[in-house]
Amino acid sequence: MKEIKVALVGQPNVGKSHLINSISGATLHVGNFSGVTVEKKEVEFSRGEYKIKLIDLPGTYSFHTYTPEEEVTKNFLLNEEYDLILNVIDSNQLEKNLIFSFQIADIGKPVVIAFNMYDEYSRQGGEIDTEKFFKLTNIRAENVSAKEKFGLEELFAKVIKTYEEKNTPKVYYSEIVEEQIENLKPFIKECKFSKRFVAIRLLEDDENIYKIVHEKPWFSDLMPRLKDAKDILRGEYSEDDTKTILFEERLALAKGIVTQIAKKARRETLTEKIDKILIHPVLGLPIFLFIMWAIFQLTFDIGAIPMDWIDAGFSAFGDWIGNTMPDSMIKDALVDGVIPAVGAVVMFLPNILILFLGLNLLEQTGYMARAAYVMDGVLKRFGLQGRAFIPLVSGFGCSVPAYMAARTLKNPKDRLITMLVIGFMSCGARLPIYVLLVSAFFAPSMQGNVMFAIYIGGALTGLIVAKILRVVLFKGEPEPFVMELPKYRFPKIKAVLFDLWVKTKLYIRKAGVFIGLTAFALWFLSSYPRADIVKKYEPLIEKAMPVQKEVIKQKMNQEILENSYIAKVGKLMAPITKPLDLGWKEDVSLLVGLAAKEAVVGSMATLYGVGDADETSKALIEEIRNAMPFTAAVAMIIIVMFYSPCIAAMSTFYAEVPQWAWRVFYTVYPNVFAYIAALIAVGLIKLFS
Template identity: 80%
Template sequence: MKEIKIALVGQPNVGKSHLINSISGATLHVGNFSGVTVEKKEVEFERGGVKLKLIDLPGTYSFHAYTPEEEVTKKFLLNEEYDLILNVVDSNQLEKNLTFTWQLADLQKPMVVAFNMYDEFARGGGEIDTDRFYKLTNIMAQNVSAKENFGLEELFEKVIKTYELKNTPKVYYSELVEEQVENLKKVVKECRFSKRFIAIRLLEDDEDVYKIVHEKVWFSDLLPVLKKAKDILRGEYDEEDTKTILFEERYALSKGMVTQIAKRPKKETLTEKIDKILIHPILGLPLFLLIMWAIFQATFSLGAIPMDYIGKGFESFANYIGSLLPSGIVKDAITQGVIPAVGAVVMFLPNILILFLGINLLEQTGYMARAAYVMDGVLKRFGLQGRAFIPLVTGFGCSVPAYMAARTLKNPKDRLITMLVIGFMSCGARLPVYVLLVSAFFPKEIQGNVMFAIYIGGALTGLVVAKVLRAVLFKGEPEPFVMELPKYRFPKLKSLLFDLWIKTKLYLQKAGTFIAVASLLIWVLSSFPRAEIIKKYENMPQTPQLQAKMHKEILENSYLARIGKLMEPITKPLDLGWREDVSLMAGLAAKENIVSTMAVLYGNGSSNSKTLIENIKKSLPFTAAVAMIIVIMFYSPCLAAMSTFWAEVPQWAWRLFYTVYPNVFAYFAALLAVSLIKLFGA
């Protein structure tokens, strides 16, 4: 019996596995591809007296492979024996999916296209003319629905017919690109691939193809022709990366093909109507910034309402605990150290929850993917790709999951650059410190705008640093960005509330354990040694003024003061004192520690937010507040985040670079800001 070996290929989530499962009477074999732990599915069945053997290859977006799964697909298509390619395409994502179809067509192998999920596309009145597609590309195609078992028999009839006719694709790019391809084909000699495929892959700097042709005797003749072809393309397209040029060619071809073969659903969907506004080429970016500005305004204005109530609640709690405990060190440590410090951290919980709620709403409604699409052009100018937007925005919540989210970036250079600048996105733990300092030093009517400026300023600085890193350490262009835009959907209230509850629980656990222990340690270090100073004041009338004077003297001579004063020569140009120095040091463990430490050092044992803010305002010059905000924006994240980066990046050189450079950058950025303020007399 005649056997046809078919490579089943497509981008992720196009329904290849569903198609295999829909083939009735099929025999499924599951194993692993040779040398890798990637699942291999093979299906055998008969149609029209012919044995069909399908090998389901892992989903891949293009021949530029970065993950092990994509590498498996590429190696199979380049090195294994097969008779025909069956390319599965999502009918609802034609432009995106067809960019890979044209790459497969370059192989010049017999090929059939299955327009899957056609039932969804047709439901709204959409149509795909497969006969027209065949006339334009010489590739037979069939509209199918693996879900509803629609069109599968006709599909495999066309598979058998294509195999018998030995049909190969006839897909062409622009005249300029085709001219360079033809020039290269004249130099390419014997090879197991078509001359066209070799020429195009060399134009795209495909290392695997380079290795294949490198040993050929005609390779030296090829190099000057290849260089000239690339120079011509770069000059005509004003683009250095030839991979990007070919990607744009394929995307333009996809858009043109869709206008020729597809009839869109007659009725414009709600998603399409909204997208006309939110991802508009001119309005998209301003609207995104406006949405983010509104979130930060709400974070500050609404979050400020419960602050006083929470502060008064902790103050009452401290008085109540104080009434139960006998006078002494334990009472002072709990009522003047632990409770005020924990209260200072907890009172900013509403601000954090509002910020998280805003980000969650963007994610659940489907807007976050649009924001990534809108930001792609901006990020590319700074050496990043659009997909980097997701881990960067995640960094506004917490750096730990942001570093993990960077795994979605397939290119190692793109991934590392993104991870090196995630720290510039101010995480939720820094928010309480910003609120504290902004409340103390800026008028109420502009506090929300200042907060927005801090977050956007940090993000923009991160982009500039990414640009420098790309130019100096990671030369080359970021990968082209392809991402599915999901339909808009109403957020689920239950899901939102559950997520906020989890974040509240984790935050309170952290405040009640780690922050409480840290603040107790800070109080002890700031309250000892004290015996001689207490002895000095014990015979004097114990007035509030004398108590404050004694407390100040104890603090100035404490172990904590001695530690902080060791750093004063370094931070003096920033107008920072030893209190700010030890607060920033404590922030390396967890950024919330900065607030709890300042509450111990400036709060005078009070849990009242207004008292703390007033004391900081009296004690700190404006330049010091600005310097502190800038240092917090840019210096190293918490130990948990740093540990995650080290776990994700195995190279020691990059680990050490990541550990050092944010702190150096933060210092000089703060020094510049302080110098400018003094220069202009602010």
């Protein structure tokens, strides 16, 4: 039996996987492409005397790749052996999809096109003339619906016929472009690709093709001709970027062909009616902000209910362990270190699940692409992509789900830049620190304005840092927003629930390891050495009246913290933080804040001898006002705004980013940035006071 090896390609969301699932008698094999963790699906089935082997390549918009998935598709099409390309197209997005089809056609391999989702297109009164399309392009095509399973047998009959006749596409651009292609072909000698394809890709500055031809002996003769060809195109089109020129050529070709082969829908679709409102130039942004506000309200308001239950449950469990086990280091480690750490991991799950439920629903209904479109223009100025808005805004609630929300960014560079600046969005746990310091050093009439400046200042600084990172470390533009907006569809509940289950397992397994180890280390550093101090206070606690016991315990805890390993580190930091007018007590509190930002206020209360106090405690506010200069308060606010987030957030970042170089960078750079920013602020205050 003869085998036809078919590369299955198409843009994202065109129904390739659905088409595979609809082929009767097919055997599916799932693995990974060599060297990358990108899913590889292969399907084998028989038709007549042929065995057809379909390799489902990741969805890609263009040969100008931005994501690892797109790179896999490009590398396969350029370097692997196959007989034919089957290009799946969304019938509702003909012009946008055909731009990529014409890039594929340039390769010179036999191509067959499946106009998928034709059931939706035809219900709206649309028709596609596949015979006329074949006459215009020499590419066989079939109208199909993977969902309703029609046209599939006819499609694979055309695949077999194209394979037998070795039909190759005949797609041509404007006269001026074709002239430059022909001028280059005589200077292109032996190469594994056709001369036409090499010429086109060189005109488009394709790095992969450049690397291949750069080593050829005829490369030096080709370069002057290539430069002349580009100069002619730039002058003719008044456009500096030749990639854009070829894109416009394909778009014009697509529009011209669509007008000849397609009878468009007679009436406005429901999607178009909804989009008139949701991506309206004026209404689009407010609607999107409202939707995101609603998701975050659900995330942090409804999520707070089970969070409180979980917190109470772990506290009760810790108390039970504390009352059951005999006094020992193991008991202290469990009660004060391990159990709170595990509780911190589990406590964030409601927030994560609610946030990702909302994001998944937006993705599956088709609205996420609209959200990216609405925000893309604003964020692109800062080197970010439109989708970055969601994790950035999530950061104001909690950095943990924010880092996980960055998964919606498929391009590694865009995702990493976004994750590196999420920490600049002040999470809810930092609010008590701001309230304490602002209450102590600013008049009541100023406090609201100062709080607003802290949050806006942090966000704007994050955007500026993102731009700097893009220019210095991640050179190049963010992944472009491709103007393909899928039709609105009802979400598949089973798929949503499965995705949530996978994310839950990953979070607990990956982040939990980091959180548990780091929390235990910080607990140990802040609780030891303690033997001599406990020995000194135990007789006093036993003899004291019940009312006085808590006071003595507070003094004992204060002395333990003052003499702990972490206090010694804080005191060693004194020469570094002295220019910021910070004392060792503030240094220790900031170090404890690495475990959890909300612990900063409690540590300051302990070290200042106030006891159990929160950010509204008048006694603590008075103590801090008397002990700290104003410059120190400003420095501490700035450091809290910018330095490393809590261990739960850092652990989530480490779990999401496997490269150690970026883990180290992420651990160091916000603290250096925070120190420099605080130093500048203190210097300016002293200069103008």
